[in-house]
Amino acid sequence: MKRLYYWIKELLFPRRCMLCRRFLREQEIDLCHQCRLDAPEYPFGALNPAKQGKISGQFLDSFTAVWYYEEDVRESILRFKFRRATHLAPKFGALLAMKLLQQGPRPEEIDVLTWVPVSRRRRFRRGFDQCELLARAVGKELEIVPQRVLRKRRHTRAQSSMESVSARKANILGAYEVDKHADLRGKRVLLLDDICTTGSTMNECARVLLNAGAKEVHTAAIAAVRYHKK
């Protein structure tokens, strides 16, 4: 009976690989075999890339990501973010949670799970906040209820439209504030974002969280831009 149900469901809604969009075989879950092997996995042990000068993140206690932001990973996140593929949120969330469980911080070392919010204007236009969906999905896996802690005070130009790290930093400085109802004193925070490009946004959010009394700010993203030493 279960097999019949599966067969009918497959016939009506064939499952696709979340990265390359190829149809999945029965035993494949979310990712096809090829993508499991070939996706550009973000390395373990790069616990604090900021300290290695890989991203700008002097306020981050740790950072991790599932993948590097390239090729099919990039396409997949863009579908999620701009083409309303919100069904991808639980899949990204499950993979990011797995990465966190393997690398840390462990769920019992996190007091507050939150996310980098979009501005109200962008949220209104898009209809959802992709990082909030991601935080809910990660929270479900880690059994932590995410909290809305940060607010974006003003609309900023898309960070991706800016080349230099200093331009990104200037663009984002003072753009976030901690909600006045949030009590972060002595708390260990896990902050989620969808993409980490230079770390400027996460770093600015971490600065604001630390100013509000947070003890530690750990960060994680679905994907991070690969660092090329110039």
Ligand SMILES: [Zn+2]
């Ligand atoms: Zn695939």
